[in-house]
Amino acid sequence: MSAMPDVNAEYDREGYLLFHDVLDAELLEDASRHVEWLAEKNPTVRPELLGHTLMTHDPFWVRLISDDRLLDIAQQFIGPDIALFASHYICKPPFDGQPVLWHQDGSYWPLDPMEVVTLWLAVDDSLPENGCLRVIPRTQNTTLQPMKPDTSTPNVLSSGMDKSWVQEELAVDCVLRKGGVEVHHPNLIHGSNANHSPLRRCGLTIRYIPASTRILSPSGKWPSAFLLRGNGVPGVNDYNPWPRYVEGEHMPFSGCEQWNQKVAAREG
Ligand SMILES: O=C(O)CCC(=O)C(=O)O
DSSP states (O other), X not given: OOOOSOOHHHHHHHSEEEEOSOSOHHHHHXXXXXXXXXXXXXXXXXXXXXXXXXXXXXXHHHHHHTOHHHHHHHHHXXXXXXXXXXXXXXXXXXXXXXXXXXXXXGGGOOXXXXXXXXXXXXXXXXXXXXXXXXXXXXXXXXXXXXXXXXXXXXXXXXXXXXXXXXXXXXXXXXXXXXXXXXXXXXXXXXXXXXXXXXXXXXXXXXXXEETTSEEOOTTSSOTTOEEEESOOOTTSOOOOOOOOOOTTTSOOOTTHHHHHHHHHHHXX
């Protein structure tokens, strides 16, 4: 399926959707270099865990998740005033990529209300053999369950949900070519297998919220709170400024020369 004006009926029924061919090869090439660049700068962090605390001052990351093609999809689910809550690369290296145990995202998140949509961007081809995202359709009406610590096998979240909630035989593989996007509801039960294949499997999770959703962040400004489209709601969320590009400090990317003008224009 490609982007269509009304996809809400299928999303409401299944709890997830796939969009193919959303981003172009040049931007994906930059995203692929970006994850390598981040991994090199953060050698002690596993590549499945390159997450939102790293993005506050990273212009390419904000450029990527503010792409109009992604925001146009998010807008169909959460309306025109769009902010970012979080984004993580889950990059499973060849032969050694960790699984993500079955879980519901909303159980982990400090959001009020839990109005949020995930776009999962395939940075690499994402296939059953390299540990693609797997969802259990129609579980989006399951109330949020507590996630339990689980390190019985090394896994990305070091936790997951009680198996009694998971009917694994109903799971569907979300097969995507690079540039495709899966969209899911915060209550949907999902996970992914380990990557034992010779192919890297990199995905970028992007959690978009309507500007009316409050990020509960008692310890100060949330590192990945950015207003991306439309207007904020007075008194709700303290957004970070869009980061400017500094040569030598940030990863160069296609359009980086014009990026600071775009940021300045937004600031008015
Ligand atoms: O990338 C994966 O394998 C899992 C992604 C995930 O759990 C999520 O999007 O919440």
